[in-house]
Amino acid sequence: MVTAEYSAHHLQVLEGLEAVRKRPGMYIGSTDSRGLMHCLWEIIDNSVDEALGGHGGRIDIVLHTDGSVEVRDRARGIPVDIEPRTGLSGIEVVFTKLHAGGKFGGGSYAASGGLHGVGASVVNALSERLDVEVDRGGKTWAMSFHRGEPGSFAGDAPDSAFSPFDKKSELRVVGKAPKGVTGTRIRYWADRQIFTKDASFNLEELEQRARQTAFLVPGLEIVIRDERPSTGSDGVVSTEPVETTYRFDGGISEFAEFLAPDAAVTDTWRLTGTGSFVETVPVLQPTGAMVPTEVQRECEVDVALRWGTGYETRVRSFVNIISTPKGGTHQQGFEVGLMKVLRSQVEQNARRLKVGNDKIDKDDILAGLTAVLTVRLPEPQFEGQTKEILGTPAARQIVSNVVAKELAARFASPKRDDKTQTSLLLDKVVSEMKARISARQHKETQRRKNALESSSLPAKLADCRTNDVDASELFIVEGDSALGTAKLARNSEYQALLPIRGKILNVQKASISDMLSNAECASIIQVIGAGSGRSFDLESARYGKIILMSDADVDGAHIRTLLLTLFFRYMRPLIDEGRVYAAVPPLHRVIVMNPGSKPNETIYTYSEQELHGLLAKLTKSGKRWQEPIQRYKGLGEMDADQLATTTMDRGGRLLRRVRMQDAEVAASVFELLMGNDVAPRKEFIIDSSDRLARERIDV
Known part of the structure; x- marks a missing residue:
């Protein structure tokens, strides 16, 4: 019975797209979130190409709650008439035939981004369901596809019963379009048989590229609407849609x-x-021959x-x-x-x-x-x-x-x-x-001095003995009080210490000359020994790891931010190579009292949430702890053994590596938080005030 329904018509539609489903990576790169975003941009770029040609000034992108995405434009609309060679409607040709479209020299596009004619058909082949509506000639035309095959669905959901067309495809008329109104609406559900379970649309990436496109096509308005539920930093789930509009007339x-x-x-x-x-x-001739x-x-x-x-x-x-x-x-x-x-x-x-x-x-x-x-x-x-x-x-x-x-x-x-x-x-x-x-x-006349030869390094540097750069670590320590404890806690074979006094210069605002004349900034650059700015030489860095060790409070976070600004602006290759770290000192010390002669157990926690979880666990198991629980305000409150065990010893410490996954986003945040322009920073603080947990303010 099934074989009888499988007609030659089905073979004709699927013959090209079956290759796409078998080898999706060849067309979209990967089947994770990157491939999902690639598909979305294939559809959006078709609308952008129309806008480039002067057709349609707005594109709407909607991320629906059911996992589907919709792209709407107000351009000319995909042709609905019959393409003579295939006998299919223009919509079916575009969505089912590889290397088919209006960008192969037919005069429809003077310049376009889509060159291969595979975008829409590839997205269609990799979608569980795709619905397209076109306003053209005073009518609204519609067609639906299931994994590349045209047909009809019994309902609105992607898993509704699907009936493929048997002998001839049907382009339905589902309504009337106002006079002179044209455009295309495409909504599709990515096929989870193809894409990984965790693949999802990245709103930040989508906004970034939409902004870029709006800059490049002056006057084009791109509206992104995210209707998916979102979880805020406070754990509260919001169902309010988020809508962002991009339009730049200055290009x-x-x-x-x-x-x-x-x-x-x-x-x-x-x-x-x-x-x-x-x-x-x-050039393709009417006879089908290609003639140079x-x-x-x-x-x-x-x-x-x-x-x-x-x-x-x-x-x-x-x-x-x-x-x-x-x-x-x-x-x-x-x-x-x-x-x-x-x-x-x-x-x-x-x-x-x-x-x-x-x-x-x-x-x-x-x-x-x-x-x-x-x-x-x-x-x-x-x-x-x-x-x-x-x-x-x-x-x-x-x-x-x-x-x-x-x-x-x-x-x-x-x-x-x-x-x-x-x-x-x-x-x-x-x-x-x-x-x-x-x-x-200077580089030609100066040879790099190692730790034993160096006589020009700052007197406050407590250097290490090893000459092995990969094994060595430089701790930049907040304050002299913490330095005294850190000297006793360190392993002097490979751990060097450099104290800084309070908050260093904000180099995002300062000039290069101001930065170099600042004693703290100059000593950090001098100790690392690789120069700064354009002349920075990563090979000359004297330490394998640079570890920022500041107090676990608001001031410590500010000092860490200022130090990271210095590294970001003038020694960025260290961050790019993953050689800059932030030490993670504990916030609490809990002494668990054991019965009898068994020694008490010391447990360190690194957040309020972790502390509450530990206490609940101890209570459940019937164990007691000493009160009050020690809350560390600064590194100076620890003794040498505690600092070594929790923060400096390689066997038990916790380090947070500073990475530059997205330099552009990081640069914009650095400029917002540390730059000269006050107004955007003030606006950011006001807009973000509702996210602040007041109990975290150290007053």
């Missing part, structure tokens, strides 16, 4: 300002231009850039809004154009800038630069399937020419503001060059 100029981590030296400059080139590509044909291409270049007071470089490059994190020919051309103009300007002003015979290099120019580079061109060539590197050769020269021409015009501008800013920029570039040359000379 990539606003994007560059958003990305910039430092105070500005120049305003955000916009460099735009176009160039044309001839490319030989295979020379076509004229247009490449649009749009760059927003600004220099800041720092030394970090942030260059984001995009091709038709596709991020190219590893660069490519467009980024090479951008750097060549910058080098050409700035080298020429430095040579012309060599006398005023006192550069002598020294030459600036690329790193001198890129220091403190924040730039967003976008190019738009039809059918870009990428190196590999991941689209991370642009390979179109002509883009290099076109971008270089546009950047050189526009930047040279800025330097030649008679406006007072332009003259002031270009002069400041040249001063910055030359100072970076001189700092680089000075650091290189």
